Amino acid sequence: MSRSLIQASGLSVHFPIGSGLFVKQLLKAVDNVSIEIEKGSFFGLVGESGSGKTTLGRALLKAVPISAGTAHYDDGEVAYDLQELDGAELKDYRTRAQLIFQDPYAALSPRMTVRDIIAEPLEVMGLTKGRAETDERVREIAARCRLNLEHLRRFPHAFSGGQRQRISIARALVSGPKFVVADESVAALDVSIQADVLNLLKQLQDELGLTFMFISHDLSVVAHTCDHVAVMYLGRLIETAPTRKLFEAPRHPYTKALFSAIPSLDPDDDKTAQKLAGEIPSPTDQPPGCKFQTRCPHAIDICRSQEPALETEDGHDVACHRWKELMNLVAA
C-alpha cells in the first residue's frame, strides 16, 4: 500500500483569458507543481493572494480541468489517475474528496434548514436509500461537529461564525470523504473561536482517518496545525518541508521574507523584517527565469534566465539557484 494519498507531478492549470479571436493569453494559475501528500497528514498550503493555492486545491478535487501533468490518488481502497478521471469513477471520487467552503451559505437558499444543508450532498449524489438513512448520517456527523438536534431544525442565519463553520465542516464530511481540502476555513473567525475550529478539525482527522489540505494565509495558524507545509509563489511550488524544518530553517528567500514579515505581538520588537521591495508580478505577465527574481535581494544573472528546479535534501524541497550558498552565508 502506498504511503501517499495524493501524488502530483508537473501539475498545471492554465486558464485562457482575454477576448477577441487571436489574443488568447494563458494565465498560468498553477504551473508544473509536483507534490506528495501522505495519508493522514495535515498538509498546509501558503502563499500570497493569487499564487494559485485555491486552484491547486480545486485541481486535486477535480473541480477545475488539469491542463498538464499527472495527479495520482490512492486511498488503499481505490486508485485513480485524476487527470483522466470521468464517468462513474469521477462520481465515486466526488464522495472521497471534498471541499470545506469558507461560506457555503452564499450559494444556498436561506430557506434551507441546517439539516437540509448538511444532507444535500448525500441527496445530490444519491448516497443513501431513503430519508431515514439520510437523517441518520446527518445526525451522526452533526454530533461529531458538536451540533445537536435543535440546531438541525434551525436556519443558518441564526448562527454565529463558529457554529456556521461547524455546519460547513459537517456538510463536507457527510459523504465520508478521505481527502478534505479546507480553503481559508478559519480566516473569517475571531481568534477566540478559531482555535476551537482548528482543534475540531484535528480531532475529526484523528477519529475519521482523514487527510487534510489546509489552505491559509495565516502562517502562525499553519505552523500550529500542519505537519507539512508547501509555499507557493506565482503558481509555482517554491518550497516544501515538514513544518518544523520549514519554520526553523527556511531555505527560499521568499519564505524567509514571508516569515520575517509576520507582525510581532511585541510592540518593542523592532526586528527589521527583511522588507521586500516591489509588487508581486501579474500572473499573465510573468518574469523569465525565477519567478521571484523581480523582488529577490539575491538575484544574479542565472536567476533572470533560468528557472530553478525543485531540489530535495533531507526531506526538504526548495526551488532556488542559490539556496545552499545563502544558507552557508547565514551559518558563517
Added chain:
Amino acid sequence: MTPLIEVENLTLQFRTDEGLITAVEDVSFTLMKGEVMGLVGESGSGKSVTAKSLMHLNARNAVYSPESRITLHTDTGTVDVLSLRTPRELNVVRGGAISMIFQEPMASFAPAITIGKQMVEQLLLHSDMSKGTAKSVSVEMLDRVGISDATRRFDQYAFELSGGMRQRAMIAMALSTNPSLLIADEPTTALDVTIQAQVIDLMKDLVSEFGMGIIFITHDLGVVAQTADRVNVMYLGRIVEEGPVREVIRNPRHPYTQGLIAALPKLEDLDAPLTPVPGDIPSPLERPAGCVFNTRCSQVVGEECMALVPMNCRLDETHSVACHIYREAAE
C-alpha cells in the same frame, strides 16, 4: 496634547426585519492629535459602525441614542458631528477633516473613472485648488506613497493595479485632502504579509510626517502592536478594555482580552496547544443581559455579572477595563 475627536456614550441600533439590533452600546473614547489608536474586536463587534459614525456615515436604518455625542476639534472650531444634516455640512467631515481607507479598496474607487480623476474631483470638492494644482498634488501624493511611475498610474483604472498598489492609491487619495483624522478600516487584511509590512511602514512614516490622528481597525493584534499607541478592545458593541498597547498586550486585564491573547497561535512555541475561549459569540439578536461576555467568561464573580452591566473601571491614568472583577479597584 489636545483632543482631536471625542466620542461620548455612542449607542447605535439598526432597524431590521427582525427588530432593533444593537451594534454599538455606550462607547466613549478620546483620540488626541497625532495619536494612533487601534480598534480590535471580533467580526461584528461594531468596529466599522463606530468608525463610520465619526463621519455620520451609517446606513439609513441606523438609530443613534439621544445621549450619543461626537465632537470633532478642527483648526476652525468645534463640530458636533451627529447634528450635521445637509451634504454641504457633512462634507466638512467626510473626506474633509476625516478620511477613511476601506478594507476593500475596489469599493472606494468607482470602476469607470481613472484614479487620477477621482483624486482631483475629491480635492476640488474639499479645497479651493485649481484643477492644475489638484492634479500635481495628486501625482505627488501617489509618488509619496511609493507608486512608481505616478504620472502614468494617474490615468489608470483601479482594476488595472495590483492589490498592494491599489491600497497605496487608496491611502494617497485619503491623504491628499490633508485630513486631521485618518480612519483605516482593516487596510492590510486583504494583502500578503510582505506587502502588509510595506503598507504598515508607509503609514508609520506618514503619521510622523503629517502628524494626523489615526484610528486603525484590525482583528490582528500583531498589526496593532506594530502600529498603535493605544488600543480599544471591543466585544459585542462595547469597549471592554482600553489602554496603552504595551500594557494591554503584556498585561491584559479583561477576561476577553486575556482569552484572545492566549488563543493566538504563537510562532515561538509550536508545541503549545491552542486554547480557545469556550463557546460562541452570541448573535446580536441575543445580547446577554449584564456583562456582554458572561456567556463565555471563566472568571464570573457572581450574580452581578448576569444582571449588571459592568462600569468602566480605571486601573491607572491610562488603562481601564469594564469588568466586575475590578469594581473595588475603582471605588
